[in-house]
């Protein structure tokens with residue numbers, strides 16, 4: 001029944017559908033999505049249809065107004081035909097989505113477009129047959145109403161079909177393309193085309209027959225664009241057709257059951273709930289700004305022009321958000337981006353409420369637009385990519401209807417509330433600011449929007465435990481943070497850090513002995529070299545005969561750490577042991593970052609990836625002057641390994657890097673002077689640890705669990721050294 005590879009609207013041929021991320025940007029990404037034939041056709045025809053819609057929207061209003069002489073009649077006719085476009089959503093909206101999920105989406109699109117062709121085309125024809133102005137306007141209103149009602153069925157069918165035409169990894173770029181075309185390019189082209197047509201006819205002095213007036217031509221164009229869409233979808237995009245097995249099964253149920261199931265799905269799926277809530281919140285914030293804009297512009301004392309300027313800037317922000325947003329945030333989780341964008345838009349609404357100068361208001365308006373644009377793009381991309389095909393039509397129907405209702409309500413309510421309130425001028429030195437109900441409204445709406453954004457973020461967050469701002473910053477710079485691996489962490493993780501010969505091993509042993517005496521399950525470990533794999537890495541990395549390149553060195557330490565954490569640290573913490581490690585992540589930051597001067601943020605990312613985000617509960621930093629520490633190392637009489645024999649400046653950099661890390665996170669660190677007697681140091685450590693241990697409910701030492709991992713025996717190291725043909729000079733502990 002369907003062409004090969006097409007399974008009834010759930011998947012496209014394997015050539016065009018993939019699941020892995022595609023690392024394309026800008027023009028290359030755009031080209032890659034336009035190379036997908038069915039999508040390219042749909043995009044072209046949607047652009048034409050969108051042009052028709054916009055020109056039709058303008059022309060219908062002008063056409064209806066032109067039937068009257070009085071300005072009151074013209075105003076009512078213009079506003080009436082446009083307002084009527086919003087009404088059907090309230091009436092038919094709730095069941096429109098069921099059509100899209102129940103019936104073949106291709107036929108649904110074709111039939112609804114043919115009907116729109118007939119109804120939109122009939123508007124100018126009724127005037128041509130000599131009907132009275134009242135009848136012409138009445139029919140324009142009725143036809144618009146019916147056309148919009150039909151559109152409510154067409155949109156969910158189209159929205160639900162699009163994700164089946166493109167690979168998941170390219171949904172975002174295809175969305176950008178359609179949104180920019182629909183809301184950026186085609187409305188401008190439509191307005192330009194209509195005014196150019198009108199001006200051209202006026203200037204040429206030619207008297208055209210009634211049926212060929214610019215507005216009539218625009219109305220024909222609107223109708224013809226629908227016919228073109230119907231024909232292209234029917235003959236050229238057969239991939240949209242068919243039904244998945246799940247949709248076929250669902251179609252056996254009654255329409256009412258399907259309608260109820262749609263709502264149940266939205267209510268019980270946190271992602272969808274968060275998305276719907278967030279999209280409504282963003283539109284409510286936008287609606288409040290629109291409703292309050294006129295009075296707000298007046299309160300700035302900037303005159304009528306400021307109102308239009310603010311509007312223009314909001315749209316500019318919208319275009320920036322949609323066009324550039326993904327390039328700015330790069331690999332940030334789209335779920336997080338969605339919540340953050342709503343917070344940005346709402347925070348900017350609050351900022352608008354506090355703005356006392358036009359320049360501030362323009363910045364606020366730009367950010368409102370950018371936040372809303374990004375939220376819209378992220379929201380639709382997530383809906384496209386993550387909502388099941390079987391229920392997609394209903395979800396999109398709820399979104400589009402909800403959006404219209406929320407927007408309408410917010411604009412009306414804002415206009416009403418603004419009209420109710422009074423205002424007072426307050427002098428702030430050089431500036432004076434009008435404190436009015438408009439500003440209060442903007443502040444309250446912004447605060448509610450922020451709450452909505454945060455709630456949506458919480459419901460949908462797919463990187464729980466990863467700090468939000470660090471994640472955002474990392475993504476902007478090109479290194480998103482990985483989510484911390486989830487595991488039950490019953491134990492306590494203590495790490496000893498410091499330069500060479502600081503006394504770490506001494507203190508690790510002392511602490512472990514004290515904890516064991518206390519009856520605790522203790523695991524003593526170290527980096528590098530706590531596992532068999534680690535022992536080989538240790539031999540490699542400390543070998544003096546051949547130095548790995550700095551990046552290779554960083555990777556070797558990271559590899560040791562990844563294996564160490566996965567096989568020793570996490571299992572021990574999971575069973576409730578106290579894990580005491582001689583060195584951990586900070587050593588990489590200090591030695592490879594500061595010492596080798598590799599970018600610390602890259603080393604940090606690498607370590608976070610290697611450890612799955614596992615952080616110690618306490619880092620004891622034994623701070624030592626490198627010359628003191630290295631003297632102690634020499635006194636052991638075992639020679640120096642490759643890192644120990646680095647320059648004095650290298651060790652100085654390492655020392656200050658450790659101190660900087662501790663200063664940046666004092667709660668997690670205990671910094672001790674390593675020149676103090678060993679007893680004093682261990683007493684300070686035990687004291688600091690007491691609180692942590694009391695809170696952690698660690699496990700007592702079990703008889704059957706080894707207290708320490710199987711640290712490779714020294715002969716193992718020697719064997720490795722032999723294997724690699726090197727003489728092992730690493731310090732023996």
Ligand SMILES: Nc1ncnc2c1ncn2[C@@H]1O[C@H](COP(=O)(O)OP(=O)(O)OP(=O)(O)O)[C@@H](O)[C@H]1O
Nearest residue numbers: 499500501502503504505506632674676677678731
């Ligand atoms: N507080 C201290 N005062 C003086 N000497 C100490 C002190 N702590 C440890 N030492 C001695 O310093 C030497 C190095 O100690 P230790 O091996 O514990 O340091 P480390 O930091 O683990 O060294 P490495 O960096 O080589 O791993 C040992 O001989 C040890 O006995």
Ligand SMILES: Cc1cn([C@H]2C[C@H](O)[C@@H](COP(=O)(O)O)O2)c(=O)[nH]c1=O
Nearest residue numbers: 527528557583584587588591592643644
């Ligand atoms: C974990 C880790 C260690 N190093 C360096 C630091 C030391 O010079 C050696 C380890 O030997 P020690 O017996 O523990 O002193 O390796 C490093 O450069 N990067 C790291 O991540």
